[in-house]
Amino acid sequence: xTDKKDEAAETAKNVAEQFLGTxxxxxxxxxxxxxxxxxxHLTEGLTKEFPSTGISAANFLLMLTAxxxxxxxxxxxxxxxxxxxRVVTMR
Numbered sequence: 001x002t003d004k005k006d007e008a009a010e011t012a013k014n015v016a017e018q019f020l021g022t023x024x025x026x027x028x029x030x031x032x033x034x035x036x037x038x039x040x041h042l043t044e045g046l047t048k049e050f051p052s053t054g055i056s057a058a059n060f061l062l063m064l065t066a067x068x069x070x071x072x073x074x075x076x077x078x079x080x081x082x083x084x085x086r087v088v089t090m091r
Contacts, residue, residue: 019064024072028064031071035063 053059 019061024068027068027071027075029071030074031067031069034070034074035067 053062
């Protein structure tokens with residue numbers, strides 16, 4: 001019985017490492033507040049467009065994925081603005 005628990009724990013650990021490696025911890029940390037602010041201001045529309053799955057683990061993973069993607073977009077925009085500023089200052 002403990003072998004199955006250990007194997008399940010190891011599998012969960014590997015999945016979590018791959019998940020964080022794919023999305024990036026910084027992207028999740030940057031995207032989480034943005035999603036939270038969007039939820040505060042757009043509560044009615046978001047709940048209609050994105051209903052709950054009914055499975056808390058699935059909801060959590062979907063929110064992490066969304067936070068990571070939003071974070072990636074925010075970081076991309078920041079890098080673009082930095083590049084534009086560098087080009088402007090070099091001229």
